[in-house]
Amino acid sequence: MSDFGENVEDIEALQSNSVISTTFQETVDDQENIFRPKFLKDFQGQPQLKENLAIFIKAARERNDALDHTFLIGPPGLGKTTLASIIANEMGSEIKLTSAPALEKPKDLAGILTNVTEGSIFFIDEIHRLKPALEEMLYIAMEDFEIDWVIGQGPAARTMRIPIPHFTLVGATTKAGQVSSPLHSRFGITCHLEFYNVEELSNIIRRSSKLIECDISEEAITILAKCSRGTPRIANRLLRRLRDFATVLGDGTIDQIIVQDGLTRLAIDPNGLEKQDRNILSTIINFYGGGPVGASTLCISVGEAIESLEDFYEPYLIQQGYLIRTPRGRCVTSKAYKLLGLAVPENVNEYYTTIT
DSSP: OOOOOSSTHHHHHHHTOOHHHHHHHHHSOHHHHHHOOSSGGGOOSOHHHHHHHHHHHHHHHHTTOOOOOEEEEOSTTSSHHHHHHHHHHHHTOOEEEEEGGGOOSHHHHHHHHTTOOTTOEEEEETGGGOOHHHHHHHHHHHHHSEEEEEESSGGGOEEEEEEOOOOEEEEEESOGGGSOHHHHTTOSEEEEOOOOOHHHHHHHHHHHHHHTTOOBOHHHHHHHHHTSTTOHHHHHHHHHHHHHHHHHHSSSOBOHHHHHHHHHHTTOOTTSOOHHHHHHHHHHHHHHTTOOBOHHHHHHHHTOOHHHIIIIIHHHHHHTTSEEEETTEEEEOHHHHHHTTOOOOTTHHHHHHHHO
16 A cells, blocks of 8 residues: 555646656657567567467457556567567557656556556556556556545555556566566566567568668678677667668768678677677686686776676577576676687686586
8 A cells, every 4th residue: 555645636636647657658669669560570589489479469459458557678679668569559549658667656557547548558668667656556456447646645545456457568678577466467468579580680670671671781780680699679779770881981872892881880799799798708708717706806907887697698599509597797708708709718618517
C-alpha cells in the first residue's frame, strides 16, 4: 500500500499528468526510429521468440483480450524497445513508454496507470531499477487491475481502490537477476533475446541501407555484419558512420574499401573489437599476469565504469572466447594472447582449469 495522495482531487491531477509517460519516448533517437520495424514480419532474427509471440498475440486478439504481461530480457541494443512497439502495433493498441529511473514516486506511476486505456501497452525499460514502493503498486495493478489510494493522514487516513483498465505491462531489462522474484513471477510471457548471427545482421543492414537510401555492396554488408558484435544497434550505428565516410571520401557508395578504411579510422578490428576491448585484454595480461582480477580493480585500470564493463564489453568478449569470469575475477584466454600477437604461456589453459 502506498501513500501518494491526500485527497480525491489528486486523482484528477494524476490523470491529467501525461508528461512522465512520454519522457522516455521523446528522448529516443529519431534516427533509431527510422530503423525500427513496425511489425513482426519485418523484425529480423530471434525466430523462436517471434513465432511464439505471434501465437500469443493472435490468441489474445481472437479472444478480444489484452495480451498477458510480457518480460523482455537481453543485452542492450537487441530490440527490446522495438519489440514493445511491435506488440502494440500487432495488438492495435496505444503504447506508453517510460523507464524505471524516471519513476521517482508512487504518484508518478499512478499518473500513468490511471491514463492507460483498455488493452493498451505500458512499457517500462530498465525495470530492474524500479523502486520497491513502485513494485508493490505494480503487483496489484498487474493482477487485479486496481491501484491503492490513501486519502487523508494519520488516524483519519483511509484507503480506496481505484480500478484501472486491463492493460499489458511490457518490462525490459539487461539484468534479469536483479528483478525481484515476486515481480518476475507476475509476467505471463518471458522472452529472452539472443545475439544475432552474421546472416541476420546482414539482413538488418540491407534493410536499413534502403531506409536511409544508401548504396552498399554485398561484400561491405558482410564485413560490417561481422564487426557488429551481434547487435543491431551497433550495426545501424556503424552503417550511419560509414555512410559519412562514403559521402566525404568516396562517391556515396559504401564498398569494401570504404568499410575497411572506415573501420580502421574507428579503431574497430575485423572481429568487431574496439580499442577499449583490446585495452581491457592487454591490461589483464600486462598488469595482472592474465588474471584473475576483480571487476572494480579492472575498471580503475582501464578508466571505465563498471556498468559499461559488465553490460557492453564483457558479454561480447566472453561470447567470443577472449575472456572468462571465475569466482576470483576476470581471466583472459589463450585466444586473447593470439589476438594481441603475444606468446601464449605454456600453462595458460591448465591455470584457468584450476581456478575455475
